[in-house]
Amino acid sequence: MRDVLADWQPVIDDAIAEVLPREIDEQYLADFFGAPTYAYDPDAIQQALSDPIWELLDRGGKRWRAVLAAQLFEGFGADPTDYLQYAIIPEILHNGTIIVDDVEDGASKRRGGPALHLEYGTDIALNAGNAMYFLPLKIITRNGGDLDAETRLEIYEMLMYELNRTHLGQGMDIWWHNEKEIQATEAEYCEMGACKTGCIGRIVARLPAIITGQTNEVEQRVAEYAEQMSIAFQIGDDILDIEHTLDQAGEFGKEFGNDIREGKKTLMAIHAAEHASASDTARLEEILWADTNTDEEIMEAIEIYQSAGSIDYARERAEAMARQARERLPDEQLDPAIAERLAAFTRFVIERDK
Numbered sequence: 001m002r003d004v005l006a007d008w009q010p011v012i013d014d015a016i017a018e019v020l021p022r023e024i025d026e027q028y029l030a031d032f033f034g035a036p037t038y039a040y041d042p043d044a045i046q047q048a049l050s051d052p053i054w055e056l057l058d059r060g061g062k063r064w065r066a067v068l069a070a071q072l073f074e075g076f077g078a079d080p081t082d083y084l085q086y087a088i089i090p091e092i093l094h095n096g097t098i099i100v101d102d103v104e105d106g107a108s109k110r111r112g113g114p115a116l117h118l119e120y121g122t123d124i125a126l127n128a129g130n131a132m133y134f135l136p137l138k139i140i141t142r143n144g145g146d147l148d149a150e151t152r153l154e155i156y157e158m159l160m161y162e163l164n165r166t167h168l169g170q171g172m173d174i175w176w177h178n179e180k181e182i183q184a185t186e187a188e189y190c191e192m193g194a195c196k197t198g199c200i201g202r203i204v205a206r207l208p209a210i211i212t213g214q215t216n217e218v219e220q221r222v223a224e225y226a227e228q229m230s231i232a233f234q235i236g237d238d239i240l241d242i243e244h245t246l247d248q249a250g251e252f253g254k255e256f257g258n259d260i261r262e263g264k265k266t267l268m269a270i271h272a273a274e275h276a277s278a279s280d281t282a283r284l285e286e287i288l289w290a291d292t293n294t295d296e297e298i299m300e301a302i303e304i305y306q307s308a309g310s311i312d313y314a315r316e317r318a319e320a321m322a323r324q325a326r327e328r329l330p331d332e333q334l335d336p337a338i339a340e341r342l343a344a345f346t347r348f349v350i351e352r353d354k
């Protein structure tokens, strides 16, 4: 899977640059924002909008959402290189959400650099993040000649549904973080993950299905594949936060143990609250609910997760969801070689180390 991602990354990056040029000029302004007026100063828009967007994009990112969309186009019998402008839509949306998420989480680092709001200010970061929800949608109308009106409407309805639910999931996550004493259940965590992380995964899968004219049933199956895989990915993300913390013990400072520092109700926190001893549960709550934590407290919380078996449990659940994702693939509708690659994605989400 690493090879597939590495082969595709430059192709995806070129396609993103084609749709969202780095340099703002009169043509870009006219394409995206309508007829230029005195208020549209290309230099100002460059610095306030394009530079922060490209700062984040140029720092990398795995681009797996766009690569997966391209694979699905291919799986449905289309030449993916003809559809790259659509495959990158969920990737740009995802990049927008992480800018906003970093503001909401008070994160300090992103992709090896400062979080965007620390570099550009919260106002510019939020505006750039929000713009990334809308700029890629222009592709659907700008290349409207490729898609008939019915397909465009179907895409818009799908995007509105999935993006609204992304915010529903994020809202649940924020609410649990603010209302520390609420106990979330595993089912609620999965629902939150299915919305917060899974809905952009569903866009990855539904876009190629709609554009290549698949049946509702096939669209539904690939959406469920991507949703289950995204929940597994989210659990994997929570585990990586712990593993990176353990790797960096002694020098992790503010950058690691973020989920514990923020009192996040990860699957591990939920499992430990139900399975740790009464005294460990009480101590874990003290740490998770505190406004600030020392590095020692972060390590203490991780030890409680370990002794309650919560990290192993989260890993098992992620593996089970990745297997379920695999079972949702409509193999009979897919090119077998591509079906195998789509199955490999379900392993990648749980085996990745970054």
Ligand SMILES: CC(C)=CCC/C(C)=C/CC/C(C)=C/COP(=O)(O)OP(=O)(O)O
Residues within 6 Å of the ligand: 060, 061, 062, 063, 064, 097, 098, 100, 101, 111, 166, 167, 170, 196, 197, 233, 234, 237, 354
């Ligand atoms: C509405 C709103 C703000 C929602 C936020 C949703 C959100 C940020 C969910 C987390 C998803 C996630 C695990 C991101 C890391 O992806 P990745 O490891 O693929 O990141 P990469 O692109 O850097 O590789």
